[in-house]
Amino acid sequence: MDSRFVEAFVNWYLILIDILLVLGIIYFLKLPKEKRANSFYWLPFLILSFTVFYENLGAYTLYDFEFRKAANAFLGNTENPRFNIWIFNIGNKHISTILFLFLIKSWLEPYKKKYVNWMIITFFIVILILQFSGIEPVYLNQPLIFTVGANLILLGSGFYFIGLMTNEQYLSVNPLRLLSFWQMTFILFTYSLTYISSASLMYLYTNYPQLLASLLKIDWVMGVLNLAILVLTVASPRFPHLFEREPYFEFKQSKNTEKVPDLSPQI
């Protein structure tokens, strides 16, 4: 095997997320058709597939320098053809953040969903303005876009946790047995633990590459945990005793056939 290929693809992070994708695909394909069409399952599966895709694409650009150089040139970066940060800007900082906002939205009470819609629109506009005005080119680090995205994710998580404490439907369940709780917790930790290192990425890359590599390990560990909980979400019908039913999932799934669990006393 080509040593550059091994260097690019054979590391614990990529191997683990590839395994998680395989597990995710198996469990997703085993789901009944109606469940596969439900955003409770397909949205986590989409995030999982997309993350593994762009991480592998990133590894591929390390292996194929010519492709990396051509892509950089296409984006207007002829100065640093070695950079492949554009993949992570588009994949992680833009699209994944928007997908995570959609995931957060799916766990919120109906009246709070509109706030997340506005957050997504705002974030999209911020990306367009900062990128096309040349303030933060796509082939360089984008601390402003990351900061805005991370703050919106933290705000969305805040909405979820407020709902967890105030909504009667959430008050009737054990949060530690809710998939949404663990998803939110890991998203919250991922964005807060990588906040500083992502914002100061270029500075660390230039001055302290070893420290950056260490800090990025946190990102990798949190990334694996995030994807693992997404796989568990897709596989959750196989473990009915492990997790409790999500209050708002019930509502979305069976709007026409079942009612939201009524918490008023059974009289």
Added chain:
Amino acid sequence: MNPTEDQIYVIIFSTLFLGGLMSTFVVAMVFIHRQRQAQNKQRLEQIKSEHEKTLLNIENEIQQETLTHVGRELHDNIGQLLSLAKLYLGSSKAEKQAEGRETINQVITEVRALSKNLNLDWVESLTIPEFIEQQLEKIASTGHCKVELEKGDVSLNFLPKDHKLVLIRVVQEILNNAIKHATPDFIKVQIYLQNERHIIEIKDDGKGFDTTVASDGSGMYNLKKRMETIGGEFQITSSVGNGTLIHLLLPN
């Protein structure tokens, strides 16, 4: 310590600080959730116990009324019939004795009908519209006022027995109040479906009253409370001289 080292420490400590802050936040959320869950459970139990109390009161009221009714029937109706039967059967004339036996048969029928009132099984066999119809017929038969019922195809069969009991008492109370306090010439009851919600509308053209003035009794408050215990609503519109309009919004 040189400036670059400072920056490194700032980055490391900021990351650790944010991590710690988020851990504290999540743990705090779980603890607060547990506390609120316990409070919520207590509140729900309180509501449930209040509901059970209301239901018990209503059953007692109905049984009390039933006993009063049975007592009155025994004294005024069955007692009279039995006295009459005694007179007939004591007669030497054959036709009078036959009339006496006929009267005894009538007494048997009346006793059977009366015995049905002694338990609450009639609540299950009777629908709310049928009950309202019976009540309005009773009012009409006294000659106090004219009555009208518009029920359409609505049967309200989806209501469980305990909800029906509460609703029966509420309707009975409203009609009694109208007769007792408003002296109307006309009472109209409508049962209809609006915006996927069943509504019972009771309207009279009686004296009416000022709903903003607190009354001495707790009648309206009790009616409102009772409707709330079954997940329904009680709405009243009235003014002096303009009659009273009551809407009972039933639980879905």
